[in-house]
Amino acid sequence: MKLEENIKTEFHQYKNQAEENAFFQMREKAFAEFDKNGFPTIKNEEWKYTNLKSIFDKNFKSTCVSSANVKNLLVDSVFNSIKANKLVFVNGSFNPELSNIIEKDNAIVISNLAKARKENTNVFDAHFGKYAKIENESLNAMNMALMSDGAFVYVPSNKKVENPIIIMNVVDSTDINVLSQPRNLIVIEKNAEACIVESYISAGTNASFINVVNEIYVDENAHLEHYKIQQQTGESYQNNYTQIFQEANTNINQVTLTLDGTMVRNNLHFYMNGKNCDTLLYGLYITEGSNHVDNHTRVDHAMPNCHSNELYKGIMKDKSTAVFNGKIMVHLDAQKTNAYQRNQNILLDPEATINTKPQLEIFADDVKCTHGATVGQLDEEPMFYLRSRGIPEDVARKMLLNAFADDIAEKIKIPELVGLLEQLIEEKL
């Protein structure tokens, strides 16, 4: 367990020079939690299909060094041409030169956590560490104990962020096996509106492990568009934990695209703390080689009259494995809940694997909840339709696969980006 040793060493180094304040106490508590539980194993039901053992034996280390490659990488990325606010983090450290904020309204804060902790103390204290729990979530605890930096977005009441905010996480493993632990905090106040994109890319040939925690608070009547685009290449591991806390009448559209990565684990949690929330969550995962993608989602309907709709699609190639675990929890008295969940998978090669676990836990009676999961191949009927019109089989197959995947990509409401992403998907397929 090389990684565990490294984490302990790093924490002790940090402890020796840290100030004794509330922030430090939070970290120390988190470290104690991590120390108590260690890393999750496949005996843990939540990790049944995802074995992290290969990560734990690697010699990952935190670093804030970045190479010159990063700049070129950003130029090549799909986001380069998009008009947006960009926050760039390389190996978890904020890079002000590569970042670019174009929003004109000064009341809107688009910045990094380290700065916000000092300048936006009230918002920071009210929300930081309040939503992503560390109890029995070792990887969250590990992030809290040693997190480097991360994005901080604060949209005050009645404001609308005009341009999307892109949080670009770059992992640069040019020199060593790198461990990166960013943590993002997003606070959208009443009646406000924002569009946030998280991007994950990588440079370098060594292994990388990025352990991200996102905490997102959405106050009454606010609207959030939240996209996650994962394109890490090389030997890259990612654990991504996102907790979204919704107050009444909020409206959220969330899209997760996993296009690459040796091992990607997404934990996406929604908690509806008020009535009339509307949450849409979409996901697309395309896996190849021996990659492993694991999507865990959980929607907590804690209050009445909320609606959620979930659709996750996957295409598995070669010897790759995908896991889907969707959980809908309807709490006691969350009457008039409507919750839908669908997971569709296409296995393209004989050795590809899918493990899916769509779950419903319902404690209220006046609800409408459905879930469905399918595993199979492309539909024969549309295939026949296309072929009977003279389209060759391989072209028809491509068309159908693209249509299957683009269905999800189109849920992103930045038109320029959708086109670029669809091109990427086409290349992958």
Place this chain on the structure above:
Amino acid sequence: MSENQEVDIIDEVISQDYKYGFSTDIEMETAPMGLSEEIVRYISAKKNEPEWLLEWRLKAYRYWLTLKEPTWQNFSYPKVNYQDIIFYAAPKQKITLDSLDQVDPELLKTFEKLGISLTEQKRLTGVAVDAVFDSVSIATTFKDQLKEKGVIFCAISEAVHEHPELVKKYLGSVVPTTDNYYAALNSAVFSDGSFVYIPKGVRCPMELSTYFRINAENTGQFERTLIIADDNSYVSYLEGCTAPMRDENQLHAAVVELITHDHAEIKYSTVQNWYPGDKEGKGGIYNFVTKRGICEGVHSKISWTQVETGSAITWKYPSCILKGDHSTGEFFSVAVTNNHQLADTGTKMVHIGKHTKSRIVSKGISAGKSHNSYRGLVKVNKKAEKSRNHTQCDSMLIGDRSGAHTFPYIEVNNNTSQVEHEASTSKIGEDQLFYCNQRGIGTEEAIGLIVNGFCKEVLNQLPMEFAVEAQKLLAVSLEGSVG
């Protein structure tokens, strides 16, 4: 329909008492309380078992000692104290039966109260009944008729002596002694059960049936059923049970093993209505059962049908291992929970052979403060090419303190198979009730129609005689809403 009316009906439904609660006073011969190696030896000696079986039991017992009670289930229950259970109870009466006249009239009365009088059954229905009263089979009917066809249908303790080669070959071959906590316990202390062997090419001329009853106070019942269908044979087996009222919890940890060879088929139907505990959730039976079948041969088929209305806790997953190519597994289930009852049930379909098919239909109805969970696994192995599964599980909720949960696991390891899963949860449809009311159908009757229609798909799978009983039992659990 006014809301009050609906509430009244639901209250009425929820306040239904257990109708089959009574206890028969018959002198019992029981083992000392508790569990130890001596008890295992005592049971084995009582049954006059051969050495290999005693060894088998002891091995299971020793393995059981190393295990911990599982904790992954979606409910909690007070810990069972295995030292407070009597593991063996037999009516003292000496039993060598040729006709029913020799049976203790008390016993016969009990069966009559349950509406399954042996004589009636024999005369009217043509069903051979191997009635298990507590732990020893007391009467077996229609034996001669079955003998003619070469069908073996007897108590497992009898089969151990008369057909040792079959028992030795198949016992524990589907559910090994090391399978799980309760299977290990059952293997160590099983008292009796049924044994069925259908020879090659025989279609069993009648439906075989066993009525289980837990009667003596403090007796855990550990049944062991073993059914083997040889090439090209068919058998339909019915299992049904009712139990009298008790205050303390009783544990039932049965094991059922089914084996089908080439082109054979076993249809196994269960109606379970053990004492569910009172309205406060006190008492009731713990029904922790391991049921599993293996489709050993090509084109073989195993079909499980269950109607679960009783027990404080039902915790079972009748499963199929589809090993032979082109084999089929089916699972049809209705689980009704009321008051404080808990059910965590479902199935496992393991596709190993090519072109294997499975179908799962599960209907859960929860009322009162009860919780009903579906937990199922569909696993398609790498070599199970062109396999097919369809799963449908629907839950209906009656009352705002009830819960319905679904935990399906789908694991697919090849790209030629198709697996579909769909599930829904909803309240009894107000639109449907309104529609019925509008046409002059009373609310009570309407609820009956809806619930009946909701379960029809499964009830239709039951053999004729059982379908009637199943409806009766649904009525006991949800009277006022089931027609």
